[in-house]
Each structure stands twice: as structure tokens, then as C-alpha cells.
Amino acid sequence: MSDLYIDGQWLAGEAEAMTSVDPARNRPVWNGHAASAAQVDAAVAAARAAAPGWARTSRAQRLEVLERFVALLKQHHEALAACIAEETGKPLWEARTEVSAMAGKLAISVQAQDERAGHKQSDLPAGRAVLRHRPHGVVAVFGPYNFPGHLPNGHIIPALLAGNSVVFKPSELTPWVAVQTLKLWDEAGIPAGVLNLVQGAAATGKALATHADLDGLFFTGSSRTGGLLHEQFAAHPGKILALEMGGNNPLIVEQVADLDAAVHDIVQSAFVTAGQRCTCARRLFVPQEAWGDALLDRLVAISARLRVGPPDADPQPFMGAVISAAAAAGLLAAHEGLIKAGGQSLLAMRQLDPNTGFVTPGIVDVTALGDALPDEEHFGPLLKVVRYGDFDAALRMANATRFGLSAGLISDDAERYAEFLHGIRAGIVNWNRPITGAASSAPFGGIGDSGNHRASAYYAADYCAYPVASMEAERVSLPATLSPGLDFFA
Numbered sequence: 001m002s003d004l005y006i007d008g009q010w011l012a013g014e015a016e017a018m019t020s021v022d023p024a025r026n027r028p029v030w031n032g033h034a035a036s037a038a039q040v041d042a043a044v045a046a047a048r049a050a051a052p053g054w055a056r057t058s059r060a061q062r063l064e065v066l067e068r069f070v071a072l073l074k075q076h077h078e079a080l081a082a083c084i085a086e087e088t089g090k091p092l093w094e095a096r097t098e099v100s101a102m103a104g105k106l107a108i109s110v111q112a113q114d115e116r117a118g119h120k121q122s123d124l125p126a127g128r129a130v131l132r133h134r135p136h137g138v139v140a141v142f143g144p145y146n147f148p149g150h151l152p153n154g155h156i157i158p159a160l161l162a163g164n165s166v167v168f169k170p171s172e173l174t175p176w177v178a179v180q181t182l183k184l185w186d187e188a189g190i191p192a193g194v195l196n197l198v199q200g201a202a203a204t205g206k207a208l209a210t211h212a213d214l215d216g217l218f219f220t221g222s223s224r225t226g227g228l229l230h231e232q233f234a235a236h237p238g239k240i241l242a243l244e245m246g247g248n249n250p251l252i253v254e255q256v257a258d259l260d261a262a263v264h265d266i267v268q269s270a271f272v273t274a275g276q277r278c279t280c281a282r283r284l285f286v287p288q289e290a291w292g293d294a295l296l297d298r299l300v301a302i303s304a305r306l307r308v309g310p311p312d313a314d315p316q317p318f319m320g321a322v323i324s325a326a327a328a329a330g331l332l333a334a335h336e337g338l339i340k341a342g343g344q345s346l347l348a349m350r351q352l353d354p355n356t357g358f359v360t361p362g363i364v365d366v367t368a369l370g371d372a373l374p375d376e377e378h379f380g381p382l383l384k385v386v387r388y389g390d391f392d393a394a395l396r397m398a399n400a401t402r403f404g405l406s407a408g409l410i411s412d413d414a415e416r417y418a419e420f421l422h423g424i425r426a427g428i429v430n431w432n433r434p435i436t437g438a439a440s441s442a443p444f445g446g447i448g449d450s451g452n453h454r455a456s457a458y459y460a461a462d463y464c465a466y467p468v469a470s471m472e473a474e475r476v477s478l479p480a481t482l483s484p485g486l487d488f489f490a
């Protein structure tokens with residue numbers, strides 16, 4: 001039975017039964033059991049026992065294992081993409097880009113480690129100053145369901161490269177992708193205990209996050225869960241906590257020469273991955289003038305004919321299903337709630353089948369709600385439109401959020417972008433580009449309730465190791481000049 005991977009062994013979970021359902025076809029793709037508290041304990045103990053040995057290996061030795069994993073990812077690219085597509089409902093074209101991003105992570109992490117957590121040495125009048133980085137020890141990695149391969153991998157690769165051992169808990173909605181990925185690690189020859197897998201939902205998460213023998217936790221998920229973890233870790237300032245969380249991301253559009261190009265970037269920002277990216281545009285600010293009306297007409301027309309369908313459909317859909325039929329129903333309820341609160345539906349969201357996660361994009365004009373617009377992340381293809389009079393008002397409303405992950409401006413005016421860049425509060429700020437699709441070669445993180453100032457991607461090297469600064473000399477010697485009042489020669 002392959003539910004859990006602890007100390008190099010595949011084990012059956014001893015806690016509650018779990019079933020992972022393909023949201024496009026409403027059929028189970030994986031059945032298993034969650035880890036019991038004792039099994040979480042065993043995973044942490046295995047990681048602890050393996051930690052000193054893994055930390056003592058050279059980077060070259062660690063790289064050998066990591067490179068074998070990447071080679072296996074490339075070899076099994078299509079099979080893993082199919083598994084991601086089936087378990088999440090995202091189209092195959094997109095699942096393929098997810099596996100490619102996983103394979104690309106190692107080279108970027110090596111470069112990032114060299115630049116941000118590398119070895120530095122300089123001469124001192126007596127001896128030398130040396131900067132080294134040490135792994136924390138045992139870290140937990142928590143993954144979300146929307147990128148079940150790429151986002152946990154974005155913590156695991158740099159953590160292992162730095163010499164940490166890891167206990168990974170994937171989302172309870174995507175256990176199968178985690179199992180398939182761990183099989184590749186096993187085949188790559190990851191030493192027993194260095195990387196462990198425990199399955200389960202919040203109870204398993206709590207058992208792991210509160211484990212006394214963890215040195216740190218790297219989390220990607222909702223702000224709600226991240227906030228709980230932050231409270232737990234507040235009592236342990238010595239443990240490292242990296243939180244990558246959600247957003248209520250604004251996109252401001254001004255009148256531009258190419259209306260279709262603007263619509264393209266809005267659609268790509270709001271609806272890619274069926275709106276299930278942390279960076280997706282949730283609030284679109286549109287000028288209150290005739291050009292704004294024309295933009296919205298075109299946006300509605302293009303969005304209404306976005307192809308929505310199963311992951312393996314030919315031709316491929318733009319969007320697949322959201323993660324579950326329940327998530328689809330929740331999005332419909334959110335859409336309905338906005339209308340009840342005074343919003344005007346521009347494009348009604350529809351659930352194509354109550355047993356699946358297929359929903360069509362929804363667009364609601366929420367201008368009338370004003371300050372009463374809830375500052376919430378609706379994690380799906382639901383775009384809220386706010387009409388604005390002048391840019392200052394748009395910027396003020398764009399910043400009226402507790403989050404601060406991504407933000408964008410569509411404008412042909414460079415001075416306007418300078419103003420936007422200066423005024424907007426977010427960790428990812430784009431100009432005339434979609435606000436989704438961030439590069440792994442840049443830092444990735446947000447401010448406010450979107451993160452805790454420990455950006456991931458290129459900056460993951462920072463939270464995977466701590467710096468050790470040394471002053472060193474080959475032998476002890478009396479300084480040429482002694483401190484005042486110190487006499488060795490009387």
C-alpha cells in the first residue's frame with residue numbers, strides 16, 4: 001500500500017480513509033488513508049535521524065540525487081502531467097507546463113543558492129572572514145491543491161539542496177500527485193528519511209505543524225490556514241516559517257490603443273487555471289467612460305466563449321474544472337451573494353453539471369457596493385469589476401485590501417506606470433502583462449495577508465538555510481596592537 005513514504009518505506013495510513021476525486025469526471029482516482037499522529041511522529045523522527053548525514057554530504061553529492069530526480073521528471077513528464085490533469089481537473093496543456101516548471105526548478109535553485117546563500121570569504125588583517133550557510137534541520141512542507149506538483153516542489157528542491165530533511169504534507173485534495181512524485185524521488189535514490197510523505201487533512205496538518213521536533217515549516221495555501229500557522233509559530237521564534245498565501249489582486253485598466261490586447265491580458269489574469277491561481281486578478285478597475293463600456297462588452301463576449309472542458313479534450317480547453325463540485329457550488333454562491341448585495345451580473349457563472357467542477361467564467365460589476373465589497377479571495381473564475389472616475393480613485397480602491405500579492409496596470413502611458421509602481425502595495429507588480437505566470441527566476445511573495453516577508457521561488461534559498469559568519473585564523477597569535485590596559489610584556 002502506498003499512502004505514506006516514511007524512512008524510505010511505503011506504508012498504509014492508519015487514520016481516516018481518503019478518496020481523491022477527478023473533478024472533471026466525478027470518479028475516484030486515488031483511495032488511501034491519512035497518517036495517524038504516531039505516523040506523523042515517525043516521519044519527523046525519520047527526518048531527524050537522517051538530517052545530520054544529509055547535511056554533512058557535499059552539495060555535489062546532494063546534486064547527484066536531485067539531478068536524477070529531474071531526469072526522472074523529464075522521463076515521466078507525460079505520465080505525471082496526466083496525473084496532475086486528472087486529479088486537479090486542469091487541462092493537459094497546463095499540467096505539462098507544471099511538470100516543466102518542476103524540472104526547471106533545480107537549475108534556478110542552484111543559481112539562487114550560489115547568489116543568496118553561497119560561501120563567501122575575504123581577508124582580514126589577521127586571518128579571514130568567512131560566510132557559510134547551514135540547513136535548519138527538519139522542515140515540513142505544506143502544499144496547496146492548485147499546483148500540487150510545482151508549488152511543493154518549489155520548497156522541497158531548495159530545502160533538500162541546502163541540506164535539510166523534509167516531511168511533506170500535500171493537500172488532501174491532491175494526494176495522488178504527491179505519491180507519484182515521491183515514487184520518482186524514491187527511484188532517484190533519495191536516502192531513507194531525507195524526504196518523507198504524510199497524507200491527510202487539517203488534523204494531520206496540525207499534528208505536523210505543532211510537532212516539537214520541527215525546525216521550520218514552508219507553507220503554500222490560504223491566508224486562513226497560514227494565519228493559524230503564524231499564531232502557532234509565534235510561540236516559537238526560533239523556528240523558521242515561510243508563508244505563501246492568497247490575494248485579492250487588483251488590475252487597473254486605462255484606455256489603450258489595442259483593446260483586444262487589453263482583453264487578452266485581463267482574461268489570462270482572471271481565468272487561467274479556472275481562476276485557481278493565487279495571482280489571478282479578482283478585481284478589475286475600468287474607467288467610467290465609453291471606452292470602458294466597449295472594453296467590458298468585448299471582455300464579456302470573449303469570456304463567454306472561452307472553451308471549458310475535460311483535461312484531455314481535443315481541441316484543448318482554455319479552462320478545466322475547478323477542484324471539486326463543492327468548490328464550484330461555493331463559487332456560484334459567491335456570485336449570487338454579490339448580486340444580492342447590489343452587484344450587477346455582466347456574465348452569469350454557470351455550473352455545467354452539479355456533480356463536477358465545471359463552471360463558466362462569471363463577471364460581476366460591483367461598483368454599487370463601494371466600501372461594502374467584501375475583501376475576500378474567491379478562488380475561481382469570478383471577476384469583480386469596479387468602474388472608476390480618475391486614476392487616484394482607482395489606485396486607492398486597488399489598495400483597499402488586507403492582501404498584497406499581485407497587481408497590474410494596463411496602460412500605454414509610462415508615467416502612469418511610474419505612478420502605479422510607486423503607489424500600489426503588492427509583491428508582484430506588472431505592466432501590460434497578465435498578472436499570472438510569474439517566473440521562478442524572480443522572487444515570489446506578497447505583503448499584508450499574502451505572506452510573511454519570506455518570498456519563495458528565487459528567494460527560497462533565503463529561508464532554507466541560516467547564515468554563519470566566522471572570523472578564522474590558522475593559528476592563534478598575539479595581535480600586533482593590544483587593547484588599552486592590557487599588558488603582556490611587564
Ligand SMILES: NC(=O)c1ccc[n+]([C@@H]2O[C@H](COP(=O)([O-])OP(=O)(O)OC[C@H]3O[C@@H](n4cnc5c(N)ncnc54)[C@H](O)[C@@H]3O)[C@@H](O)[C@H]2O)c1
Pocket residue numbers: 142143144145146147151169170171172200201202203204205206209220221222223224225226228244245246247277278279377379405445450
Ligand atoms: N502565494 C502562493 O504562492 C500561493 C500559491 C498557490 C496557492 N495559494 C493559495 O492557496 C489557497 C488554495 O489552496 P488550498 O485551498 O489547498 O489551501 P489550504 O490553506 O486549504 O491548504 C493548504 C495546506 O494546508 C493544510 N491545512 C489546512 N488546514 C490546516 C490546519 N488547520 N493546520 C495545518 N494545516 C492545514 C492543507 O491540508 C494543505 O496541505 C488559495 O488561497 C491560494 O491563493 C497561494
Ligand SMILES: O=CCC[C@H](NC(=O)CCC(=O)O)C(=O)O
Pocket residue numbers: 146147151154276277278279435436437438439440441444456457
Ligand atoms: O497559484 C499560485 C502560483 C501562481 C504562479 N506562480 C508561480 O509559479 C511562482 C513561481 C515559482 O514559484 O516558481 C503564477 O504566477 O501564475
